[in-house]
Amino acid sequence: MTKVSRRRFMAATTAATITLPIATAARAQEAEGAASVSVEEALRNRRSTRRFANAAIPQEQLLRLLWAANGVNREDSDGRTVPAWRSAKNVDLYVAQEGGVGRYDPAANVLETMSEEDLRGVVSDQSYIVRAPAVLIYVSDRDRLAEAAGESAADEMAMAIGAHVNSAVMAQNVYLFAAAEGLGTVLIGGSADRAAIAEALSLGEAQTVTYIQPVGVPR
Template sequence: MSTIALNLETDMVALPAPKLPPTASLEQALKRRRSSRDFLPDALTLEQLSALLWAAFGINRRDSAGRTAPSAHNWQEIDVFVVLREGAYRYDPQAHRLLLVKAEDLRGASGTQDFVADAPLNLVYVADFTRMSGARPEEREFLAGADAGCIAQNVYLLCAVAGLASVVRGLIDRQRLAKALGLSSQQRIALAQTVGLPASA
């Protein structure tokens, strides 16, 4: 099982090719989908992380750079930030890799509930309003939230068939987390989602 290993020359983590559970059906995934706030502290493998991120918002059509989740007007305005014990990263779907944002454990800043600080993985869905050309200001947060919700559901379904626990969260000190991640004034945190091995069956 692979673990996180930085390329010290580029602050980058190359992810293995995503491999999803081969036998689960959509019906099984939907029946098993649930929210859980009880996680083991065990780190996820690089293989598990690769599958999660690809399912969330990876490239599924190389000829058109289409994604696994829809986005309004194909803006693809959501960036997936990966908050681990080892540091915070931004997922680069084109190259299927992680780019280091901060070499610091920011899990405790990724939500206001106690369990987020010890869970192995917190995903943070950040909307970049500069990509939403033509959107009225009053529409941007609503549309970005809808797009983030689609991504979160993809993660839920992957977790359901991969034996992982997950919960999507809106309870976030957005100002604190945005500062910790170094976000600009045009980037807004839509949602966060915690993932890990379930503490109980």
């Protein structure tokens, strides 16, 4: 399959010059934990973070983050919080934490336990990823993508674009949620150990790891 440049897909998502610290967004959170910042302020606070505090992400906040990434916002049509190439729902989100690995179920808005093994040290050899309290793993299913693509499924470049763009759009929503809630994150492509992740998650031949994305409280 043709290798797609991360820079090519992420260049368009770069936000305006940052003028407000992430702490500003954190202080703006309401008592129940929902951020009250504007979209513009979230964009101003959007940045990549590679240093995380040793603090777990509350389950409720993690589920809201996953909903922002790929949640259902129109139940009558299974509409999602993100657009997708050919409207394909080809990307599954896995979350690696100290207590194990879960797979996000958008319809039920729950994190289903897949393993009780801590796989953060498997996904990458970068120490800041291993230390992050949660690492999102984006997995594209080629069969689902091909079904949505129709005749374009024969075009390897089109399929690669679909797999990576659909993942990257979800990741941008994670960036904005993180900026609004005082969290830090960074999208990783090159240093992800895709073969090790696929083996650890028992992925099928049609499943491909596109990106990983550590998330946590920045320090």
